[in-house]
Amino acid sequence: MAVLSTKGLTVTFGGNRAVNALDLKVEPGQLVGLIGPNGAGKTTTIDAITGFVPSQGRIEFKGEEIGSLSSTARARKGVGRTWQSSELFDDLTVLENLQVASESVSVGGFLRDLVRPRNDDIDALISILDSLDLGGTQGQLPTELSHGQRKLVGVARALAAKPAVLCMDEPAAGLDTEESQELGKRIRALVDGGLPTLLIDHDMGLVLTICDYLYVLDFGQLIAEGTPAEIRADEKVITAYLGQSASTEAGA
Amino acid sequence: MPRKIAVLGAALLGIVLLGVILISADQTQAVVLGIGGGALIAAIALSVTLNYQGSGVVNFSAGAMAMYGGYIYYGLRTNGQLFLPPIPNPLSLIEGLAHLFGASGFSLPKIPVFIQLASSSGGHEAYGTIIKGAAMPIWEALIIALAECALMGLLFHLLIFRPLRKAPVLARVVASVGLFIILQAIVVLRYTSSAQAVGPILPQHPVALPRGIRLPSDQILLVGIVIVVTAVLWAVFKYTRFGLATRAASENEKGALVLGYSPDFLAGVNWVASTVLAGLFGILVAPINQSIDPYTITLLIVPALAAALLARFRSFWITMFAGLGLGMMSAWIQLISNKSWFPKAQGSALPGLTDTIPFILIILVLVFRGKSLPTRGAIETIKLPFAPRTKRVLPASLGLAAATFVLLFIVTPGWRLAIVNSLVGAVICLSLVVLTGYVGQISLMQMALAGISGFTLSKIADAYHIPFPIGPLLGACVAVGVGLLAGFPALRVRGVNLAVVTFAAAVTIQDLIFGNPAWSGFKGASVAPPQIFGLNFGPNEPWTKFFSGGQGLLPNPWFGVFCLIVVLLLIWGVVNIRRSRVGRQMLAVRSNERAAAAAGVSVSKTKILAFGVAAFIAGIGGALSGYRFGSVSSQYFGAVPSMLFLAFAYLGGISSVSGAVVGGLIVSGGISSIVLTSWLHVSDQYTLLLAGIGLITMAIFNPQGVAGAFRTAYESFRGNRTESLAHLPLEMSESKS
Ligand SMILES: Nc1ncnc2c1ncn2[C@@H]1O[C@H](COP(=O)(O)OP(=O)(O)OP(=O)(O)O)[C@@H](O)[C@H]1O
Ligand SMILES: [Mg+2]
Numbered sequence: 001m002a003v004l005s006t007k008g009l010t011v012t013f014g015g016n017r018a019v020n021a022l023d024l025k026v027e028p029g030q031l032v033g034l035i036g037p038n039g040a041g042k043t044t045t046i047d048a049i050t051g052f053v054p055s056q057g058r059i060e061f062k063g064e065e066i067g068s069l070s071s072t073a074r075a076r077k078g079v080g081r082t083w084q085s086s087e088l089f090d091d092l093t094v095l096e097n098l099q100v101a102s103e104s105v106s107v108g109g110f111l112r113d114l115v116r117p118r119n120d121d122i123d124a125l126i127s128i129l130d131s132l133d134l135g136g137t138q139g140q141l142p143t144e145l146s147h148g149q150r151k152l153v154g155v156a157r158a159l160a161a162k163p164a165v166l167c168m169d170e171p172a173a174g175l176d177t178e179e180s181q182e183l184g185k186r187i188r189a190l191v192d193g194g195l196p197t198l199l200i201d202h203d204m205g206l207v208l209t210i211c212d213y214l215y216v217l218d219f220g221q222l223i224a225e226g227t228p229a230e231i232r233a234d235e236k237v238i239t240a241y242l243g244q245s246a247s248t249e250a251g252a
Numbered sequence: 253m254p255r256k257i258a259v260l261g262a263a264l265l266g267i268v269l270l271g272v273i274l275i276s277a278d279q280t281q282a283v284v285l286g287i288g289g290g291a292l293i294a295a296i297a298l299s300v301t302l303n304y305q306g307s308g309v310v311n312f313s314a315g316a317m318a319m320y321g322g323y324i325y326y327g328l329r330t331n332g333q334l335f336l337p338p339i340p341n342p343l344s345l346i347e348g349l350a351h352l353f354g355a356s357g358f359s360l361p362k363i364p365v366f367i368q369l370a371s372s373s374g375g376h377e378a379y380g381t382i383i384k385g386a387a388m389p390i391w392e393a394l395i396i397a398l399a400e401c402a403l404m405g406l407l408f409h410l411l412i413f414r415p416l417r418k419a420p421v422l423a424r425v426v427a428s429v430g431l432f433i434i435l436q437a438i439v440v441l442r443y444t445s446s447a448q449a450v451g452p453i454l455p456q457h458p459v460a461l462p463r464g465i466r467l468p469s470d471q472i473l474l475v476g477i478v479i480v481v482t483a484v485l486w487a488v489f490k491y492t493r494f495g496l497a498t499r500a501a502s503e504n505e506k507g508a509l510v511l512g513y514s515p516d517f518l519a520g521v522n523w524v525a526s527t528v529l530a531g532l533f534g535i536l537v538a539p540i541n542q543s544i545d546p547y548t549i550t551l552l553i554v555p556a557l558a559a560a561l562l563a564r565f566r567s568f569w570i571t572m573f574a575g576l577g578l579g580m581m582s583a584w585i586q587l588i589s590n591k592s593w594f595p596k597a598q599g600s601a602l603p604g605l606t607d608t609i610p611f612i613l614i615i616l617v618l619v620f621r622g623k624s625l626p627t628r629g630a631i632e633t634i635k636l637p638f639a640p641r642t643k644r645v646l647p648a649s650l651g652l653a654a655a656t657f658v659l660l661f662i663v664t665p666g667w668r669l670a671i672v673n674s675l676v677g678a679v680i681c682l683s684l685v686v687l688t689g690y691v692g693q694i695s696l697m698q699m700a701l702a703g704i705s706g707f708t709l710s711k712i713a714d715a716y717h718i719p720f721p722i723g724p725l726l727g728a729c730v731a732v733g734v735g736l737l738a739g740f741p742a743l744r745v746r747g748v749n750l751a752v753v754t755f756a757a758a759v760t761i762q763d764l765i766f767g768n769p770a771w772s773g774f775k776g777a778s779v780a781p782p783q784i785f786g787l788n789f790g791p792n793e794p795w796t797k798f799f800s801g802g803q804g805l806l807p808n809p810w811f812g813v814f815c816l817i818v819v820l821l822l823i824w825g826v827v828n829i830r831r832s833r834v835g836r837q838m839l840a841v842r843s844n845e846r847a848a849a850a851a852g853v854s855v856s857k858t859k860i861l862a863f864g865v866a867a868f869i870a871g872i873g874g875a876l877s878g879y880r881f882g883s884v885s886s887q888y889f890g891a892v893p894s895m896l897f898l899a900f901a902y903l904g905g906i907s908s909v910s911g912a913v914v915g916g917l918i919v920s921g922g923i924s925s926i927v928l929t930s931w932l933h934v935s936d937q938y939t940l941l942l943a944g945i946g947l948i949t950m951a952i953f954n955p956q957g958v959a960g961a962f963r964t965a966y967e968s969f970r971g972n973r974t975e976s977l978a979h980l981p982l983e984m985s986e987s988k989s
């Protein structure tokens with residue numbers, strides 16, 4: 001059974017269909033790519049899955065319909081996400097950013113904290129940071145980090161919540177080729193470690209090499225799906241999307 | 253769709269009014285008589301709209317500006333005197349120093365408070381006193397008053413809101429609150445807070461309308477003028493390049509540049525237009541009530557904001573009709589309050605219901621339009637000062653507490669009272685640290701919540717003899733209930749709109765509950781002193797001194813000690829909130845609601861919790877001040893004091909506990925007041941004015957507050973890397989689609 005799936009997922013803004021009747025599946029152990037040109041509706045798809053825009057159609061997580069839940073509830077069930085522009089909590093340190101995602105509080109816990117604050121174990125969080133090469137940054141503020149590091153903290157924060165499925169929105173955007181390949185390896189390792197992931201990225205080279213399965217969107221419409229090999233060969237994809245970037249990719 | 257709702261709302265209002273008018277002649281008469289007040293509300297609302305379009309500021313001081321304009325004009329009309337705001341006189345500083353060194357007779361020239369514009373030779377009797385100076389003719393007075401309004405608008409723009417053009421929402425809210433305080437404080441300084449009689453400006457003969465309705469001609473003229481003004485604004489904004497550019501600028505700055513105007517110029521012109529408009533109607537409408545005072549017109553900002561919000565700060569016509577409608581509606585409520593079925597309190601009609609209507613309207617409009625999470629790309633975060641994890645709390649607070657403890661016993665009674673006031677003030681500031689500092693929810697109602705607790709305490713202690721620690725705790729719990737209720741809109745309303753909601757809530761609480769004779773009488777409700785195990789530690793309990801300097805006079809220092817303990821406990825709790833899981837979630841919500849939700853934080857629960865905790869703390873503060881005065885009165889707890897406390901907390905440093913302590917020092921009646929009055933010989937009346945000025949200055953130059961500034965200085969002194977945190981660029985060039 002798929003960890004995450006959508007059926008007929010549709011999002012409209014005014015009269016504009018940003019996502020139209022999208023069927024999508026993320027199976028256990030899979031790294032699924034979601035690609036498409038600018039404005040294709042990729043971010044909107046993730047927004048819909050995680051409850052940040054109202055949508056029609058079914059969204060299922062481990063077979064359970066979650067379309068009517070709040071964003072918070074979906075996150076707590078295990079649907080994690082990262083943001084296209086990091087969206088870190090700039091007033092909190094890197095470690096605190098992760099703590100926010102990993103902790104939950106009860107009323108009793110709050111009252112106890114008033115008298116004597118108790119912190120959950122942070123070892124697990126530190127090891128997440130270490131695994132992403134962020135060791136040593138835990139006391140820093142996000143604004144003090146480099147762009148690439150901020151992106152990674154975004155990923156670390158999503159991991160801190162121990163998600164069952166992760167949606168990543170362009171984690172490699174703004175990174176140079178080397179950094180983005182490094183990130184690709186890490187993502188692949190995460191998936192192989194048991195975290196199914198839906199990955200949006202513009203770097204075709206990256207997506208085609210590391211993903212197991214791909215969906216291609218254009219103007220909110222699914223125009224192709226399949227394994228990387230199938231996508232490479234797909235006519236429609238080549239005209240709609242690869243057509244423009246393949247020439248640049250080919251040169252690289 | 254939202255526009256449709258707005259139109260629908262206005263239409264609905266119209267239909268209701270029409271229905272009301274058709275019911276009976278006496279009702280029609282009453283409702284129609286509200287139209288003059290409605291014209292003023294409409295004008296203030298139009299002024300707010302102009303400000304918003306021109307510079308994106310929601311101007312809380314528009315009502316104060318109308319009131320100020322009225323005072324300028326009536327000053328000139330009464331005796332040809334133009335009153336001046338207090339201008340700092342460097343000589344008085346020298347004087348103060350001289351006094352400090354004992355030269356009490358020493359006196360230097362003062363800057364005048366009035367300029368005599370008309371001939372000073374004449375004199376006439378008015379309001380029982382001989383007034384020196386001849387009245388200035390209407391037209392001259394009007395032109396001078398409006399010219400001053402225009403000048404003030406220009407100055408507000410140049411000195412305050414232009415520097416704040418790119419500042420965060422809270423800084424601009426705070427600046428307009430500062431302006432509100434300043435304008436009101438100046439008028440109180442010059443004319444006291446009691447009402448001044450004013451003569452007519454427009455002809456006031458009765459005109460017979462159809463259906464036997466009679467309406468004074470000035471009201472008809474007023475409505476005519478407000479309609480003309482609206483039509484002119486509408487035409488200017490629709491058909492001229494200037495108007496188009498302003499519209500474009502309110503969407504984005506480049507739009508105006510394309511049309512060949514600098515956004516700065518547009519903002520300036522709109523400021524001038526809005527102050528003149530507000531001033532003009534303040535002048536024209538005051539005679540309807542035959543008097544003018546510093547409060548009534550000022551607080552019309554609440555219905556005016558309701559009208560402007562209904563029109564989304566956009567449509568002038570909807571704004572105007574909503575303003576007129578609200579005016580008539582309140583007149584109608586006044587009328588039906590004589591009916592037997594109307595809710596009564598101690599035999600007389602329940603007051604304050606007129607203010608409830610704009611409040612409900614505001615809430616409905618905002619909650620209906622709001623979203624539980626901001627949409628993508630909506631830039632609604634209010635950048636607040638850095639909220640540090642306080643270190644070295646224990647030594648610092650114990651040291652301060654020990655010093656305060658000793659001081660309480662050895663200083664003179666005046667100073668002791670100031671210390672107590674500062675302690676009570678710090679409590680209210682702490683409540684704002686949690687709500688605004690940690691969670692970013694701007695609240696202009698904390699003092700009103702404190703009052704709820706104070707009134708509960710007074711009623712319970714009196715009626716049911718509930719013993720000491722339970723009484724104030726119960727009061728605080730009732731405050732929590734009301735705070736949650738009034739904070740509920742915050743789940744869907746953010747930023748400056750939330751400030752509007754909470755301000756309207758404060759006005760409603762003030763009029764509906766504190767103004768309710770069943771609750772407060774007209775002198776305020778008494779509060780029995782706190783005692784435990786037969787030990788009375790009320791402020792007025794006689795005590796015997798056992799230190800030489802202390803002077804065995806009231807207030808009782810043990811009451812100060814009691815306040816000190818309460819403050820320490822609350823500081824302990826609030827510091828721990830910042831160090832705990834909930835504190836991190838609060839700051840996460842404050843900095844990014846969407847990301848917080850994605851991290852599994854329940855944004856709504858966090859906000860509700862913050863409103864509850866803050867209301868509880870404010871409630872404790874209310875109980876303390878009830879004990880401190882031995883009574884609770886509506887003056888101390890209304891909407892304006894609530895505003896002031898946001899100001900003090902912001903000045904002190906709104907996102908840290910140390911900021912709340914500094915905030916406590918600068919509250920009116922606190923330590924800074926007594927330093928000003930007894931050391932620098934600045935009159936007590938100036939403290940409000942100084943608070944307003946300090947507030948604006950702080951908003952422009954140092955949004956970190958006093959505590960933040962000290963922290964920054966200290967840390968750069970220690971070469972700590974966190975020194976420049978606040979000034980780092982927020983976002984690096986991140987890819988956005
Ligand atoms: N809140 C919104 N209101 C209106 N339209 C929106 C909103 N969010 C997105 N859109 C529109 O929906 C469409 C899809 O946008 P989306 O951001 O999902 O594309 P994307 O595939 O993520 O693009 P990119 O690669 O540039 O990130 C675009 O036309 C966009 O303008
Ligand atoms: Mg996107």
